[in-house]
Amino acid sequence: MACILDKAVEGARKTHIMYGCNLSYRQFQAYLGLLTESGLISLRRESDVEILVTTDEGRVFLKDYKNLKGHLAT
Helix, strand or coil, rough: CCHHHHCEEEEECCCCCCCCCCCCHHHHHHHHHHHHCCCCCCEEEEECEEEEEEEEEHHHHHHHHHHHHHHHHH
């Protein structure tokens, strides 16, 4: 889920995120549902294209996740 949030920080298409995070369509849909329900990612339309964008709350989550991951790696 962190990979999805990271790829969507600047806004990205679903397929770009799926390939970038090496996820199947089924996996992606499951994670997207959780992230959307949690308010960590939002969907916007730009000229008939759906763009996923990490919300402010999602950015905070991602920052905390990276910080925790850094502490566990040492």
